[in-house]
Amino acid sequence: MNAHAVDAHDDHDHHGPDKGLMRWVRTTNHKDIGTLYLLFSLLMFFVGGAMALVIRAELFQPGLQFVDPNFFNQMTTMHALIMIFGVVMPAFVGLANWMLPIMVGAPDMALPRMNNFSFWILPFAATMLIGTLFVEGGGPAAGWTMYPPLVLQGGKSFPMLIFSVHLLGISSIMGAINIVATIMNLRAPGMTYMKMPLFVWTWFITAYLLIATMPVLAGAVTMLLTDKYFATSFFSAAGGGDPVMFQHIFWFFGHPEVYILILPAFGIVSQIIPTFARKPLFGYASMVYATASIAFLSFIVWAHHMFTVGMPVVGELFFMMATMLIAVPTGVKVFNWVSTMWRGSMTFETPMLFAIGFVIMFTIGGLSGLMLAMTPIDFQYHDTYFVVAHFHYVLVPGAVFSIVAAVYYWLPKWTGHMYDEKLGRLHFWLSTIFVNVLFWPQHYLGLAGMPRRIPDYAVQFADFNMISSIGAFGFGLSQLLFVVVVFKAIRGGQQATDQVWEGAEGLEWTLSSPPPYHSFSVQPEIK
Amino acid sequence: MTKFTKVVAVIFGLITAATAQADWTMNMRKGATDISHDIFDLHMIVLWVCVAIGVLVFGVMIWSMIYHRKSRGYEASDFHESTLVEIVWTVIPAVILILLAIPAGKMLIDIEDSSNSDMTVKVTGYQWKWEYEYPEEGISFFSNLAASSREAAGLKAGVNPATVDHYLLEVDNPLVLPVGKKVRFLLTSNDVNHAWWTPDLAIKKDAIPGFINDMWATINEPGIYRGQCAELCGRDHGFMPVVVVAKTQEDYDAWVAEQKGAAAAKAEEADKEWSKEELMTKGEEVYNTSCASCHLQTGEGIPGVFPSLIGSPLTIGDSIDEHIDVVLNGKSGTAMQAFGNQLDDAELAAVITYERNAWGNNADGDDKQIVQPSMIKAKR
Ligand SMILES: [Cu+2]
Numbered sequence: 001m002n003a004h005a006v007d008a009h010d011d012h013d014h015h016g017p018d019k020g021l022m023r024w025v026r027t028t029n030h031k032d033i034g035t036l037y038l039l040f041s042l043l044m045f046f047v048g049g050a051m052a053l054v055i056r057a058e059l060f061q062p063g064l065q066f067v068d069p070n071f072f073n074q075m076t077t078m079h080a081l082i083m084i085f086g087v088v089m090p091a092f093v094g095l096a097n098w099m100l101p102i103m104v105g106a107p108d109m110a111l112p113r114m115n116n117f118s119f120w121i122l123p124f125a126a127t128m129l130i131g132t133l134f135v136e137g138g139g140p141a142a143g144w145t146m147y148p149p150l151v152l153q154g155g156k157s158f159p160m161l162i163f164s165v166h167l168l169g170i171s172s173i174m175g176a177i178n179i180v181a182t183i184m185n186l187r188a189p190g191m192t193y194m195k196m197p198l199f200v201w202t203w204f205i206t207a208y209l210l211i212a213t214m215p216v217l218a219g220a221v222t223m224l225l226t227d228k229y230f231a232t233s234f235f236s237a238a239g240g241g242d243p244v245m246f247q248h249i250f251w252f253f254g255h256p257e258v259y260i261l262i263l264p265a266f267g268i269v270s271q272i273i274p275t276f277a278r279k280p281l282f283g284y285a286s287m288v289y290a291t292a293s294i295a296f297l298s299f300i301v302w303a304h305h306m307f308t309v310g311m312p313v314v315g316e317l318f319f320m321m322a323t324m325l326i327a328v329p330t331g332v333k334v335f336n337w338v339s340t341m342w343r344g345s346m347t348f349e350t351p352m353l354f355a356i357g358f359v360i361m362f363t364i365g366g367l368s369g370l371m372l373a374m375t376p377i378d379f380q381y382h383d384t385y386f387v388v389a390h391f392h393y394v395l396v397p398g399a400v401f402s403i404v405a406a407v408y409y410w411l412p413k414w415t416g417h418m419y420d421e422k423l424g425r426l427h428f429w430l431s432t433i434f435v436n437v438l439f440w441p442q443h444y445l446g447l448a449g450m451p452r453r454i455p456d457y458a459v460q461f462a463d464f465n466m467i468s469s470i471g472a473f474g475f476g477l478s479q480l481l482f483v484v485v486v487f488k489a490i491r492g493g494q495q496a497t498d499q500v501w502e503g504a505e506g507l508e509w510t511l512s513s514p515p516p517y518h519s520f521s522v523q524p525e526i527k
Numbered sequence: 528m529t530k531f532t533k534v535v536a537v538i539f540g541l542i543t544a545a546t547a548q549a550d551w552t553m554n555m556r557k558g559a560t561d562i563s564h565d566i567f568d569l570h571m572i573v574l575w576v577c578v579a580i581g582v583l584v585f586g587v588m589i590w591s592m593i594y595h596r597k598s599r600g601y602e603a604s605d606f607h608e609s610t611l612v613e614i615v616w617t618v619i620p621a622v623i624l625i626l627l628a629i630p631a632g633k634m635l636i637d638i639e640d641s642s643n644s645d646m647t648v649k650v651t652g653y654q655w656k657w658e659y660e661y662p663e664e665g666i667s668f669f670s671n672l673a674a675s676s677r678e679a680a681g682l683k684a685g686v687n688p689a690t691v692d693h694y695l696l697e698v699d700n701p702l703v704l705p706v707g708k709k710v711r712f713l714l715t716s717n718d719v720n721h722a723w724w725t726p727d728l729a730i731k732k733d734a735i736p737g738f739i740n741d742m743w744a745t746i747n748e749p750g751i752y753r754g755q756c757a758e759l760c761g762r763d764h765g766f767m768p769v770v771v772v773a774k775t776q777e778d779y780d781a782w783v784a785e786q787k788g789a790a791a792a793k794a795e796e797a798d799k800e801w802s803k804e805e806l807m808t809k810g811e812e813v814y815n816t817s818c819a820s821c822h823l824q825t826g827e828g829i830p831g832v833f834p835s836l837i838g839s840p841l842t843i844g845d846s847i848d849e850h851i852d853v854v855l856n857g858k859s860g861t862a863m864q865a866f867g868n869q870l871d872d873a874e875l876a877a878v879i880t881y882e883r884n885a886w887g888n889n890a891d892g893d894d895k896q897i898v899q900p901s902m903i904k905a906k907r
Contacts, residue, residue, distance in 0.1 A: 062688040062695075064680060070762045070829060137831025143759045149736060150719040150761055153862050155831045237737020243720060244735060278597070280607040308722055308757075309733045310714075310740035313639040317632055324624045331620045332613065338588050339612075345603035346596045356592070360585060367577040374627065376634040377570045379731050380555055383722060383757040444553040449726045451757045454765030456680055458696045459689050460552075 017517060025120075028112035029517060030097045031414075033119050037094025038407070040122060042483070044086035045400075047130065049476050051079040056472035059465050064456055072455035073141035074133065080144035084261065085168045086126050088395070091403045092264040093118075093175045096203050099410065100179060102508045102515065103197050105188030105524045110181035118174035125167035132157035143453060145254070146221065148235040148246050152228050159229075162221045169214040176210035179203055188507070190526030194288070197506050198281065201288050202267030205295045209256045209263070212299075217253040220246060244309050251302035259298045262394060263291060265362075265402030266333060269355045271506070272409050273337055276352035277344025278503035283336040290329035290336075297326045307378050316375050323373035327366070334363050349501070350424030354405035357397055357432050365393030368443065383453075386446025392439045397432070404431075404482065411486065412500045416514040417493035423485045430478035438471030556726050559748050559773070563729035565634055573627060641743040644711035648702065652714075652721030652734035652756070653869070654862060655763035655820055659702045666786045669869060671816045672766045673697035680766060681824070696753040699816070701770035705779035706746045714740040718864060719761060725754035725769050733758055746773040761862065763820040797872040797900045803880070806897060810881025813874045818882075821862060826886040833862070837886045847898060850879055851906050867907065872900035 017023045017032065027033060054075045058066050067075070097115065101108055109115050132139040137155030140146070146161075154161070183204050187196070196204070224246070226232040233239020235246045266287075274281045281287065303311060303319040311319075337359050346352070368390040372378050381387060404427075412418050441464035446452075450461045457465065496513040507524060508515075557567045595601045649660040653669075660667040672680075676695050679686035688694040704710055714723055716734040724731035728744040746752075754769040774782060815824060821833040828835040836842050841850050854875060857865035866875060876898045883889055883896040 063684065063686070064682045068682055068762075068829070069765065070832065073759070073762065073764075135831070137829070141761075147720060147759075150759065152860075153719070153761065237735075242738070244738070277595075278603040279605065282607050283609075283613055284607070286613045308731050309735065310738070313636055316635055316639070320631065320635070321628055324628055325621075327624060328617055328620050332617060334584060335616045338584060338591070340607075341588060341591045342595065343591070343601075343604045343606075344595050345601050346592065347598070348592075348596075356588070360588070363581065363584060367581060370577060371570070371573050374569065374573060374631045376631055376638055377566050377573065379638070380566060380570070380726065380729055382731060383724075447555045448552045449556070449754070451724070451755050451765070453759045454755075456688075456695060456765050459694050462689075 026116070028108075028116050030101050030109045030112070030115065030519070031515070031517070033109075033115050034094045034096075034098030035414075036119050037090045037097060037122075040119075040126075041087050041091035041094060041403075042486075044082055044090070044126065045479070048079050048082035048087055049479065051075045051082065053472060053476055055079065056469040058455055059457070060469040061466065062457055062459050062462050067455070069455045070141055071138060073143075073453070074139040076453055077140050077143050078129070078133065081129060081140075082126075083395075084144065084257075085165075086122075086129075088261050088399050088403070089172060090122060092203075092206075092261075093172075093179075095199075095264070095268070095403070095406050095410075096175075096179055098414065099508065100182055100200060100203060101186065102511065102519045103200050103506060104183060104186060104191060105507050105520050105526070106182060106186035107518045107520050109178050110185050111178045114174050115178055118171045118178065121167050121171040121174075125164045125171065128160050128167070129164040132160045135160070145247075145250060146224065147250075148224060148227065148243050151224060152235075159225065162225045165221050166218055169218045172210050173214050176207035176214075179207040180211070183207075188520070188523045188526050194285065195526060197267075198270035198284070198287055199264070199267035202263045202270075202291055205291050206260050206263045209260050209295055209298065213253040213256045213260075216249060217257075220249040220253065223249075244306075247306045247309060248303065251305045252299075254305065255302040256295070256298045258391075258394075259294060261399050262362075263295065265358065265399050266291060268402045268406045268409075269337065269358050272351050272355040272405055273340050273359075275409075275501050275504045276349060276355075277341050277346050279340060279344040280505075281336070282339035282342075283332075286332055287336055290332045293329040294326060297322060297329070301326065304373060304375075304378070307375050308382050320373060320375040324370065327370050327373075330366055334359060334366070347502075349408075350419070350421060350428055351405045351409035353425065353428040354401050354408065357428065358401045358405065361393055361397030361401070361432075361435070365390055365395075365398055368393065381446060383451055384446035385442045385450045385452055388452050389439050389442035389446060392442070396439065397435050401431070407486065409501075410508070411489050412496035413508055413511075413513050413515065415489050415493075416496055416512075417489045418496050419485050419489040419493065423481060423488075427478060427481040427485060430481065431475060434471045434474035434478055436471070438468055438475050441465075441467045441471075558727040558729050559746050559750060559752060560728055560744050561747070562634075562638055562744070563727060565637075566729045569630060569634060572630075576623065576627065638742075641711045641741050643709065644743055645708040646705075647711045647713060648704070649713045649715075650702075650723050650734065652716040652718075652723070652760065652767075653864065654718050654761050655756070655767040656817075657702075657723070657767065657769065658717075658869070659700075661783075664783050664787070666783065666790070668700050668786075670698045670700045670702065670770070672763075672768060673699055674815070677766070677815065677819075693753065695766065696755070696768045696770070698768055698770045701751070701772045703772045703774060703779060703782050704746060705776050706749050706773050707776070709743055709745045711741060711743045714742070718862070720758050721756050721760045721767070722758035723754075723769060724757040725752050725771055727752040727754075728771065731757055746771075749773050749775055749778075766820070793871060793873075797904070799900075801873070801876065801899060803884075803897055806877045806880040807884060809874065810877035810879075811885070813870065813878040814881050814885075817866065817870065818878065826882070826888075836882050837888060842882050842888050847879075847883075847896075847902075848906075850883065851875075851898065851903065854879055855903070855906060872903040872907075875903045876900045 018026060058072055135156040140154055140157050140161045142151035223234040227234055233241040235241050235243045270281055270287060301319060301323045304323045372381050372390060408424055445461055445464045450457055498513055499509050555567055555570050557564055647662055651658040657670045675691050676697055679688050679691045714732055714734045716736040721734040722731055723734055730742045730744055732740045732742045750773055752771040756764055756767040822828045822836050826836040840846060855867040857863050879898045889896045
């Protein structure tokens, strides 16, 4: 079957891509689609970032200076939805598209036409979501968690929100199915599961999480829709329903979703650190098992997001202990990365800097996560800025840094040009400094008692909010440098070798830089 | 690495320099109950455990980054597997976690045991205020954001929040409790989810419509304890503070007696005939506390979300009955609540009169646009 596939490709290889715009609309090529995903994600990063800056501008000082509280709530809601569904998830899928076929030695993804579909749904879904801001009453304002009854008070934006979540979910499920199919069917001869690169492994597991949880989210938001328009009462006590049930269903999706946003990051960092430490990854097998355990545990800890809803004490004890347990496999991963660096021969090019930044700052987020897991003290932390600091540490210097690291790492391979190393390092240092100025003080704000999702605050919170806002603007502006570096490398620059990085290992480095339009027309043999 | 250490030093320098000159805190408050002290202690223990783990892990990393670098000519070794090491760093963290989980579990069981309480208070969340009921005393009242904060919190209000007493953390009617009594709180909501939180009492729980949650606190020291709604509940989520005044038993008893007297006086007021001026003055006050968060102080509302009351068919002409009806009974399925059980007859009459005469709604000065408390009574 494999030989057959190779023949079929040879037939039309000489066509190459279509010319002009239609190349991008009709493409079924994994690299083109990967590029589309990544560029879409970059664009959305600035849209979602602009919303974050509206939030931080309003919070710069106590008092309301710029926006009405209702609009403020729309900004917090949209910022989260866009960053999660429009930035981090598409970026990881884009990286998967570009790299998975190459890393397993395949010519393309297993289901190329569906691949085209799953990308092209995204711009429509995002347009509908952002379009809510322009309808009467403005965008959704009940938080990205969409808790009823509040979300049911939404106006014209409400059905648009639900349908865009449906579309985003369909896109993710299709992407995930494609990834599973590719990994299971198109690996080169000799590449057993336990020889797959870790980025492939983590995405393999992530894809299962997506397939398992996205339909749950779709179900939950559909129930909201029928509650509002078809007089059902799933979530209304007056009709025999239960508003808390929504939270259970939502977080049954939502907690695995958290790991969907971080497992591929683990994979990326596990590719980068060995390269620049010039030393194989420490504990490959334990990395795989740890990823799988985290994925499993992620299904039985959802209620730690809702310790204050009033659960039976036995339930609280169970969810506390299950949550604390996640620290064990996560710890194993961090220890393995540190051991990989230990007695290596390290250099600190930009991808390595971002990867190290990831390990340190993700660990900080993980430690505050351990604090949040302890139910009695979570009663004090819950819904404060301490939580905001926690999840931004794991998502910004966590997930986002890993994506940026991956782009720097593979950009020379993709474009055939080395990026500007000086600018890259500057980007790293500015990002790292400002991200900490931005989020570190939020720990103090939360401990001192500032609730999240408020547009205005008591004056004792003023100073840290001001520092945080300065960090936000610094961080946002620093990201423009990233755009400069990326587009400079696309347009030209020093020719990259095939190997690119001295210590790099894996199939992607056996291809030319940039690789041919169809990756492996002849399957490589893995010993 | 000198670059790195320099950067860290600068950041910490900035943060600590700022710390020196302000009156806020960086850590959790110890609070005013035994439970809040326990929670604080556990928080500090876990915090130090996390700091220790961080120092260890980052210490090794930084050491490695300084010494194991190519530019120093360090040769990479090749070790990449050790089952023993993997087992060790699986088991040790697991043991630490169990040691942390034991006291946490005990504390949790204690926190959730609200039996044998000395008194009960029912707390109901509304968009955007709290209602407090003392079933044993027959007292109940609403607790709104204080007028001083409300006036300073408007968009571009031009009032410096620093000049307002306890900006956003002050209410018109605080919850008053005796010290040394185990108080059981019953929590529910009238509309959307809220969460009642007072950091010093270390209690936070969601107020959910159609369900009743409970929690408890025994306050040790008289004092004023401030908190906020902690669950996003719509536009004015940030403007529904919680203020608890803890009094000694004698002071508390005196307060209870005073409340009962005030309720009787209020009932008398409702029966008299009011002048238009009296109604308008009281109406404006009620409107600004209870209605302006949605319909805005100017009556304009927010298009598509909260209707404008200016020239609306319900606020002009012969629509008095419908107007009273919507305010008394609300509009189910929307944010417009039934104010019949929140405001008394005089307050309702005043606010409806105000809406019918303010903002040019009654430019002709028509005398029939006045609503008396007796008209409300008849409609109940
Ligand atoms: Cu509230």
